[in-house]
Amino acid sequence: MTLQNERVLIIMDGLYIGGTETHVLAIAKEMIKQGVHVVIVGKTGPLHRSFLSLGCPIYPIECKVEGSVSSDIWEETKNILREIMKWEKITVVHGHQTTSARFAFPVARELGIPFVFTVHGTYESLENLPDIAENGGTIISVSQPIQHWLMQQNISSTLIPNGINLKQYRPLQKTNLLKKMRIPLHAPVVLYAARLSWEKAKICKQVIQACCYLRKRYFPSLHLIIAGKGFHDGEIKKMIEKVQGKSKYKFIHFLGEYTMMSSLYSISNCVVGTGRVALEAMACSRLVVSAGRHGFFGTLYPNNLQQAWYYYFGDHNSIQPCTSSLLAKNIKTVLSTSKRQRLIWGRQNRLFIKENFGIEQVTKTLLNTYASLIPPSP
Numbered sequence: 001m002t003l004q005n006e007r008v009l010i011i012m013d014g015l016y017i018g019g020t021e022t023h024v025l026a027i028a029k030e031m032i033k034q035g036v037h038v039v040i041v042g043k044t045g046p047l048h049r050s051f052l053s054l055g056c057p058i059y060p061i062e063c064k065v066e067g068s069v070s071s072d073i074w075e076e077t078k079n080i081l082r083e084i085m086k087w088e089k090i091t092v093v094h095g096h097q098t099t100s101a102r103f104a105f106p107v108a109r110e111l112g113i114p115f116v117f118t119v120h121g122t123y124e125s126l127e128n129l130p131d132i133a134e135n136g137g138t139i140i141s142v143s144q145p146i147q148h149w150l151m152q153q154n155i156s157s158t159l160i161p162n163g164i165n166l167k168q169y170r171p172l173q174k175t176n177l178l179k180k181m182r183i184p185l186h187a188p189v190v191l192y193a194a195r196l197s198w199e200k201a202k203i204c205k206q207v208i209q210a211c212c213y214l215r216k217r218y219f220p221s222l223h224l225i226i227a228g229k230g231f232h233d234g235e236i237k238k239m240i241e242k243v244q245g246k247s248k249y250k251f252i253h254f255l256g257e258y259t260m261m262s263s264l265y266s267i268s269n270c271v272v273g274t275g276r277v278a279l280e281a282m283a284c285s286r287l288v289v290s291a292g293r294h295g296f297f298g299t300l301y302p303n304n305l306q307q308a309w310y311y312y313f314g315d316h317n318s319i320q321p322c323t324s325s326l327l328a329k330n331i332k333t334v335l336s337t338s339k340r341q342r343l344i345w346g347r348q349n350r351l352f353i354k355e356n357f358g359i360e361q362v363t364k365t366l367l368n369t370y371a372s373l374i375p376p377s378p
Contacts (some may be wrong), residue, residue: 007089010057039058039059041061062077063077063103105117116137118142162279164358166193171285181225187222190207198293226253227239275315283354294311297323
């Protein structure tokens, strides 16, 4: 089957701002560029406009229902998905979250359509994955720790990492954005970007503590930017208000959900993040201190990038628990590094992304996986 004949339905919980959704957006854009017909299914959200710009069909269906589901809702949702798959003549269904995939998988199986599911983190419920794997579905893992974690559950998977569009994520001019945010041109800037829920919200609080300490002891003009939204963002806002008090000069900038991430990475001297944030920041030639759901990895250098990738930058595995003192120590090291050295390491970071995570190659691997599942035309 040629690419022009492949018709892929991608289903998600919703078009939200997060690593999974950003990955899907990049993959969908590249697949369309390579001649694949892509259909998106998921509840509307902040990234809806970005997905609309792809020019592909989008069905804003609510497929994320927590807990038990009534038989009426279950059958109604399945009927809608069945009609979409038939109308769009879908040849492959690709799920990215278990809550929405549990609606799509039985329909795809009923219609004889190959089903693919990507596991993006160890937070995923394993309840439905064995059923998918045992009944003809194909499982993809985005990192080596995820692949090993699945193997421990007797679930085999194909490793296909997140893809990064290097034309989108690249170093940009930063003067105008700094001026808009009222940050002095030569002030050291730290960026923390993540979904502000659970462990990553805790890390955000630790980053605030670390930056307050560094601003008081070493870098009086330091500014911290926080980009993200989640279950605990109200707590983060209260902490920021308490830290800054009634000061006229704000040094912590809480942006909430933000889509122009290349610009934020480019104005930052140090990015604290994990997973896809680390990949995007490195593509923008930034220096990264990595900490994620599983703990702390540390500052990324050219000689430890492969090891960091193995740990998925602290999101799927880690060396040690994350603390504000560890963050402060590593951020201080990055900010104290000469501009020339930061430029050298930044270029090497971007090269690492180009060689291992380029969107074109990742998409090609994914399409080859699809092709292996689709029976040849008679």
